Amino acid sequence: MxxxxxxxxxxxxxxxxxxxxxxxxxxxxxxxxxxxxxxxRPFTSVLDRIFYGSKDVVFSPYGEHWRMMKSICVLHLLSSKQGGFGKDIWVSAHGTPDCKGHNTFFVGNYFPSFTWMDRLSGLLREADEIFKESDDLFEGVIEEHVNKKDFGIKGHDLVDILLEIQKDKSTGFELERYMIKAIILVTFI
Structure with missing residues (x-):
């Protein structure tokens, strides 16, 4: 073309x-x-549902929140040796890694007056179910790290770093729990 x-x-x-x-x-x-x-990035209702209201570093609109999330990822996560973390989460939840994936066309993203078609087809319900499943998984991972001694977890990984940043009030940016989950999700994907 x-x-x-x-x-x-x-x-x-x-x-x-x-x-x-x-x-x-x-x-x-x-x-x-x-x-x-x-x-x-363009707003899409499905990504907004799955990625914590688009508050992650990938789909968040450009602005102060995005800059802070990017800073956290670049300064604390990408500079650390965190390889394999996503695989570890998947294996602990599902057994072996599975890279199945498919693209779905959500009509409402391009024709807002036809969002009802996405609801009727069950695509929005499926997105909500995916969110709930991943949110529960990440909540469990965070809880395990908060209570490391109880679970016998050793080492220092991405979740530990994010929890330390959350406790550190000197940045002037409050890293909320759902933001931690959003970063874990993006890192996992």
Whole structure:
């Protein structure tokens, strides 16, 4: 399509405008002059349900909350040796890792007046069930770390770091429990 229409293509997907950039030079220019506009992710009802009201570092709108979450992830988590954490959580909950996944088209994200179709098809209920299952799993993981001595857990991992940050009031940012779960979820995925 880029050969026919050029490096920038504008599409209207329902009520959502989409710009497709197929050239590195065009992408560089856009990010240089309009980076804040393009740094936000589009709002979707399903991601908002699953990712704690879009309060994680991936789907949170650009702003102070996003900057603080990014800072926590970059300074405390990505600089640490936390590899394998997501796999450990999955194995403790389900046995062996399973990478099954599928993409689902949610009509309401592109045609808001047709959100009822997502409800009727059961997709929103399924998203709520996925959220509940993962929230329960992460709540259990956090509780195990809060009560490490009772569970015989040794070592220092991502959850321990997040709980330490939560206790540290010097940052001026209150890391709430659901935010800890959101970071764990993003790290897990």
């Amino acid at each position: 880029a050969k026919t229409y050029g490096p920038l293509i504008w599409l209207q997907l329902g009520s959502t405008p989409v710009v497709i950039v197929s050239s590195a030079d065009a992408a560089r220019e856009i990010m240089k002059t309009h980076d804040i506009i393009f740094s936000n």
